[in-house]
Amino acid sequence: MTATVIDGKAFAADVRAKVAEHVTRLKEVHGITPGLAVVLVGEDPASQVYVRSKGKMTVEVGMNSYEHKLDADTSEEVLLALIAQLNADPAVHGILVQLPLPAHLDSDLVINSIDPAKDVDGFHISNVGLLGTGQKSMVPCTPLGCLMMLRAHHGSLSGLNAVVVGRSNIVGKPMAQLLLGDSCTVTIAHSRTKDLPAVVQQADIVVAAVGRAQMIPGEWIKPGATVIDVGINRIDKPEGGTRLVGDADYDSCAAVAGAITPVPGGVGPMTIACLLANTVTACSRANGLKEPEGLTA
């Protein structure tokens, strides 16, 4: 079997088009322009590229983008003061603090100081609790993007066996909650899991969020299963230079899977599209307006 390639780029373009439509309505009918503030502490080059591309896409869908770049040695006090200012700013509907933060900053404390209503990453403990109890919340962008692609591919996910490899707070755990919410039978695997190949072999849906290049080979995949590859790993090319690969070994997995997301061009673009979707959702809620349909879980 040769897997259907799930085109994350095309999905993301579709989500952004829906966001843009909603932004136009907010502006023209209500005179409100949604605003997203991104806070970057330090000069990590990969984060800088990523923050720039988020800013560009934010403006492309018609929203305001506010970028705050702070020195790597910024104190917690200064960062918390900036977040307090953004929390109070009515022009800012979404706040994202780029992770990881430099080691001297307490990221739990920083994330939990964001107004939950503006927490477009969905990392605040209130949003985590709301998601875990099936209540309306801000849903983390990467798992939300994965869920949208899975729903579009499968229709109903009810009763399917889903294995999430990775248990981070930003991907693995919220992904598992969303799959459970859609009535999958969910297993969360991690570095202490016994016999990972046998666990993955049970899965109708595999979500790989580990951060280890090409660690999941095709032999682990049940024929016809769907592979959602969250991993973003840069590896050296034999001919020199580097390229991005996922946590799944693409060629061998694509040979047995029913469907697979590529890296790049899979989950990554959907993450950014969902960030924009969350910002427009947050803006609508903040103004007591109807939320856009199909843009949240």
Ligand SMILES: NC(=O)C1=CN([C@@H]2O[C@H](COP(=O)(O)OP(=O)(O)OC[C@H]3O[C@@H](n4cnc5c(N)ncnc54)[C@H](OP(=O)(O)O)[C@@H]3O)[C@@H](O)[C@H]2O)C=CC1
């Ligand atoms: N496409 C996108 O939009 C995004 C991509 N990413 C990418 O996704 C990947 C995961 O990110 P993130 O969740 O933040 O990573 P973390 O490093 O926070 O978590 C990795 C998880 O993988 C588990 N793990 C590590 N080694 C193994 C192993 N050998 N077998 C099974 N499980 C293992 C860890 O287990 P344990 O808990 O036991 O240590 C941990 O739970 C990275 O490549 C990251 O770059 C991340 C965010 C967004």
Ligand SMILES: Nc1nc(=O)c2c([nH]1)NC[C@@H]1CN(c3ccc(C(=O)N[C@@H](CCC(=O)O)C(=O)O)cc3)C=[N+]21
């Ligand atoms: N507060 C916070 N929220 C995040 O959501 C967050 C974060 N911090 N820190 C870093 C990770 C990583 N992440 C990615 C998003 C998009 C791509 C993406 O668009 N990737 C492209 C490739 C980009 C390239 O070529 O480098 C793709 O997969 O096609 C990648 C990675 C969000 N993260």
